Amino acid sequence: MTFFRFRQALTISLLALGSTLLLPGCSADKNNAAATERLPFIGEREVRPRADGGPADTVYATIPAFRLTNQDGKVITNQTFAGKVYVTDFFFATCPSICPKMQSELLRVYDKFKGDPRVLFLSHTIDPAHDSIPVLRDYAQRLGIADAARWHFATAPHDTIFALARAYMTAAQVDKGVAGGFAHSGAFALIDPQRRIRGVYDGMNPLEVQRLLDDLPVLLREVEQEQKAAK
Amino acid sequence: MRRRGPLTLVLTGLLGAALGLAGCFTERQHEGEKIYATHCANCHGAQGEGLKRLIPPLAKSDYVAKNRTGLACLIRKGIKGPLVVNDVEFNQAMPAADSHLTDSQITNLLNFVQTSWGNQGEVFTIREVSAQLQGCGASDGQ
Numbered sequence: 001m002t003f004f005r006f007r008q009a010l011t012i013s014l015l016a017l018g019s020t021l022l023l024p025g026c027s028a029d030k031n032n033a034a035a036t037e038r039l040p041f042i043g044e045r046e047v048r049p050r051a052d053g054g055p056a057d058t059v060y061a062t063i064p065a066f067r068l069t070n071q072d073g074k075v076i077t078n079q080t081f082a083g084k085v086y087v088t089d090f091f092f093a094t095c096p097s098i099c100p101k102m103q104s105e106l107l108r109v110y111d112k113f114k115g116d117p118r119v120l121f122l123s124h125t126i127d128p129a130h131d132s133i134p135v136l137r138d139y140a141q142r143l144g145i146a147d148a149a150r151w152h153f154a155t156a157p158h159d160t161i162f163a164l165a166r167a168y169m170t171a172a173q174v175d176k177g178v179a180g181g182f183a184h185s186g187a188f189a190l191i192d193p194q195r196r197i198r199g200v201y202d203g204m205n206p207l208e209v210q211r212l213l214d215d216l217p218v219l220l221r222e223v224e225q226e227q228k229a230a231k
Numbered sequence: 232m233r234r235r236g237p238l239t240l241v242l243t244g245l246l247g248a249a250l251g252l253a254g255c256f257t258e259r260q261h262e263g264e265k266i267y268a269t270h271c272a273n274c275h276g277a278q279g280e281g282l283k284r285l286i287p288p289l290a291k292s293d294y295v296a297k298n299r300t301g302l303a304c305l306i307r308k309g310i311k312g313p314l315v316v317n318d319v320e321f322n323q324a325m326p327a328a329d330s331h332l333t334d335s336q337i338t339n340l341l342n343f344v345q346t347s348w349g350n351q352g353e354v355f356t357i358r359e360v361s362a363q364l365q366g367c368g369a370s371d372g373q
Contacts, residue, residue, distance in 0.1 A: 096326040101273040104282045142284040142323075 037218050039190075042197040043169065062195040063167050068124070068154035071136040076122075076152055078195060083227075085219050086120040087212065089188050089203055090165050092127035093139045102186045102203040107143060109188075109212060110151055118220055121151035124164060128155045169200050188212060193223055263343030266336055270328050279348045285323055287316035290348035299352070303337050303363035333373040334361045 043061030050056060068076050089106055091099040106121065113119040125131035131139075136153040145151045155161075170187040190199035190212060199215050202208040268277075274286050281288035289295060294316045295302065311324035332340065338360040345352030364370035 094324055096274075098273055100282050100286055103285075104276070107283075139285070144283045 038222060039198040039215055039219055042200055060196045061167075063164075063191060063197070066156070066160065066164055068152075068156045068160075069133065070148050070152040070154045071133060071140045072148040073133050074148070076154060080152075081120055081122070081191070081193075083193050084118055084120050085193065085198075085216070085223060086122055086191050087188055087216075088122040088124070088168055088170075088191065089186070090124045090126050090161070090168075090170050092125050093131050093135050094127070098186045098204055103143060105203050105206065105209045106188065108209065109216075110145070112213060113216065114150065116220075117150075118223070119216065120149075123151070123153050124161050125153070125155050126161055126165065128158055128161060131155055169197060190215060190219065192219060262336065263339035263341070264347075266332065266340045267343050267347075270330075270332070270340075274325070279344070279350075281316075284319060284321060287314065287319070287321045289344050290350065292316050292350075295344065295350070296352060300363060302341055303334075303355075303360045304367035304369060306332065306337055306340065307364060307369045308367060331371075334364055334370055335373060337364070 041060040045061065046059045048057045048059055063078070065078055070076050087106065087109060089102065091103055103123070106123070110121055125136060133155065136155060140148065140151065140153045145153075156164075168187075168189040168191075170185055170189055186203040188199075188201045188203045188209070189197050190201070192198050198219055199212060201212045271289075275281055275289050276286075279288055279290035279292075281290075287294065294314065298305075305325075306328060309325045309327040313320055313322045315321070335357050338355050338357045341360065342354045344350065345354055361370045361372065
């Protein structure tokens with residue numbers, strides 16, 4: 001089920017990739033096209049008829065409320081990410097298979113945006129029994145992340161983490177048959193300030209990670225325009 | 232037009248056989264490189280570069296140069312605990328290879344490491360690798 005949803009999300013985002021690739025190509029004025037470009041909304045949507053009979057509202061899936069602890073022992077919640085966009089993934093410190101590659105790809109994204117306070121990063125451990133706060137802190141420092149406020153390495157009870165993994169469509173689950181004891185897809189999700197998923201990317205594939213690098217400025221532009229309009 | 236004539240079939244057959252053969256040769260030649268890509272690269276990086284202070288590099292690693300006699304067992308059994316490579320301290324666990332590698336596969340793998348990314352280590356013979364593995368009770372004589 002989770003996996004199916006994940007594939008669906010990937011398909012949707014791949015379609016989106018197609019259109020972002022095509023759009024600039026068709027337009028004579030590249031900047032103009034980019035200015036109106038918008039990322040898709042990923043996940044289930046609900047169409048709610050309006051009481052006054054006006055055009056129905058479409059409500060997109062959002063990330064539920066969460067409460068985690070980061071590598072500094074600080075509690076982090078949705079409020080920590082208010083007004084920001086963030087990129088999230090699921091890993092564990094002793095992961096024998098895909099994590100090092102995945103985290104090195106996420107590090108590549110972090111390095112590009114570390115000077116931009118509007119973008120935050122959030123890595124969840126899917127092995128909270130092993131990855132205590134000191135283990136997470138050591139991991140973050142070894143990866144070169146000095147500032148926990150920019151890239152959180154977070155833990156929470158097992159069920160909380162796995163429910164969140166489903167919400168972010170990153171398909172993490174316990175699987176004793178897999179090396180390390182957990183199966184996960186290595187996906188990155190891009191979240192907007194309204195807690196909606198705007199992209200899901202295969203973190204093991206540098207081309208997909210490039211697409212994330214290209215999508216981030218598009219989302220930041222949208223957020224900027226909305227914040228201006230709200231003033 | 233839709234039906235394939237016998238000639239096409241023969242040609243396809245020949246081409247297939249030729250490709251198969253070529254594949255077989257290159258596979259042997261590049262066995263070490265392939266094993267590296269499937270068993271090691273996710274951690275140590277496509278260029279043996281490692282990852283910050285989490286995963287040590289294999290490219291120009293002084294550890295590899297200084298610990299020649301321990302390398303076969305390290306790959307078969309994994310390693311953990313503090314370890315210094317090029318003056319940087321690492322302390323993470325490397326698991327044993329995720330599927331069994333034969334003595335000869337480990338030989339090809341080590342030789343790929345010894346001759347890649349600027350490394351100029353002396354290559355291994357399978358006898359040397361089997362002897363190392365016997366030392367840690369892990370040779371399979373293949």
